[in-house]
Amino acid sequence: MKPEPFRLERFFATHEFKAPYLLCCSDCESLTIDDLLRFDPNAQERFLSLWLGYTESTGSPELREAIASLYTHNLPDRILVHAGAEEAIFNFMHVTLNPGDHVIVHTPHYQSLGEIAHSIGAQVTEWVGNADQGWSLDLNFLKDRITENTRVVVVNFPHNPTGFLPDISFMSELSKLSDEHGFLIFSDEVYRGLEYLPGHRLPALMDLNERAVSLGVMSKTYGLPGLRIGWIATRNESLYAKLAAFKDYTTICNSAPSEFLATLALDHRDAIVHRNLEIIQSNLQLLNTFFDAHGDMFAWQAPVAGPIAFPMYLGGGSVEHFCRDLEEKAGVLLAPGTLFSAGHDCFRIGFGRRNMSDCLEKLVQFIAN
Ligand SMILES: Cc1ncc(COP(=O)(O)O)c(C=O)c1O
Incomplete structure (x- = not known):
């Protein structure tokens, strides 16, 4: 049997490089090759002479x-x-x-x-x-x-x-x-x-x-x-x-x-993980404030680890419709729970990236309008 299409990855294939405000990614803020090479004074020379x-x-x-x-x-x-x-x-x-x-x-x-x-x-x-x-x-x-x-x-x-x-x-x-x-x-x-x-x-x-x-x-x-x-x-x-x-x-x-x-x-790794946890913690503070203010629309349980959470949508209509509308009108991408095997009234939110506050600001404006 062939595997069924991977719903979440097909969703990202369509939307990830089009939507300007990605608010559902599961990774942490990335680095450049230059960032990595700067960790070690000899790294650039070694990298350039690498045998392929x-x-x-x-x-x-x-x-x-x-x-x-x-x-x-x-x-x-x-x-x-x-x-x-x-x-x-x-x-x-x-x-x-x-x-x-x-x-x-x-x-x-x-x-x-x-x-x-x-x-x-x-x-x-x-x-x-x-x-x-x-x-x-x-x-x-x-x-x-x-x-x-x-x-x-x-x-x-x-x-x-x-x-x-x-x-x-x-x-x-x-x-x-x-x-x-x-x-x-x-x-x-x-x-x-x-x-x-x-x-x-x-x-x-x-x-x-x-x-x-x-x-x-x-x-x-x-x-x-x-x-x-x-x-x-x-x-x-x-x-x-x-x-x-x-x-x-x-x-x-x-x-x-x-x-x-x-x-x-x-x-x-200690420096990289420290940086990523700092980004996560500061984004989480913003999310806690946001969800406190919108308890009528979302049920939020702050996680204890990782750069993602799965709040429940309570705002009426389907979570899929909410996410689609949000992307079309505000360019913000959330991943509806229907892409996962359970939690169909939830959506995945990601907060491992530095621009999360900009994405959240767009979500706030969308809700206010
Ligand atoms: C739980 C889990 N396992 C595995 C993977 C696959 O990781 P990668 O894309 O780096 O191969 C992911 C990616 O989102 C994931 O969330």
Whole structure:
């Protein structure tokens, strides 16, 4: 079966480079190559003399070392670099699933996390967060749905689009269930590092569970989606070997300039993440004020991590109509919840970028008119 069109990505393909005020992006403020090269006085010379032959298919040793240092189990040989998180999702699902297998997916979800499994012929159960309780997940629901065919449970913390983050006891219980029932946990951690309070940061699933896979990327926390560098980190040796072999049929190896720049960015990640969290915090203050003033139109739960949230639209008519009208009349792009697999009366708002106040100002004017 072919995958269904990716609703959110098709929406961005149509609107992202046309709408002047993007208020639903999920990444953080980006940087230029020059910004990155300035982190290190020798970087420009090294970048210009970079050899553009094929690269090591698992990722350059320097990049794998930089990525591995994000985890307690600092294992460069268990890092597999991919073209963005998206390639890693596609490959993981193809390597682990067969028709008839069962997958449970944290929902609402970034569509490929469920759709690739569905296209392979797996049966997909959506594990929907409770919108009335900050989009929290109920472990009893999971326990009741596990069958002997359940191969994979997909989770995404901090969560796109709601910003939900569970606590450590939830993670430990999830890991225990994986060991008891034998399913693999695929943990999408592409927003990890963007917790507003450092104490809220969860351990990576690869550190908690020796068979689990953690997914990371340069796009979100570090604001560098144009590099197209993502990775999986796992202690699961046999799975790692299968994933590495599968990649020979997708990208083989990664872009050398992107690997160089991703290594540089990760070597200076504290400065980049600090900057991004500052942007997020100052935008969140504006959003809290905005939503306080418009409680009749929107239900707002401030998230605890990440650059996105999923407020509910209460203003009458459909959220799709509201978003379309807003774009047509004010040039502001919000992503209606109908693009996601649940939360159809909600919309995604993004606040990781510097121009968010301008976008919000346009939204305020639109509402006032
Ligand atoms: C939860 C989640 N996973 C994976 C991805 C894919 O990331 P990338 O576009 O960098 O491959 C995204 C992108 O929006 C995402 O939000």
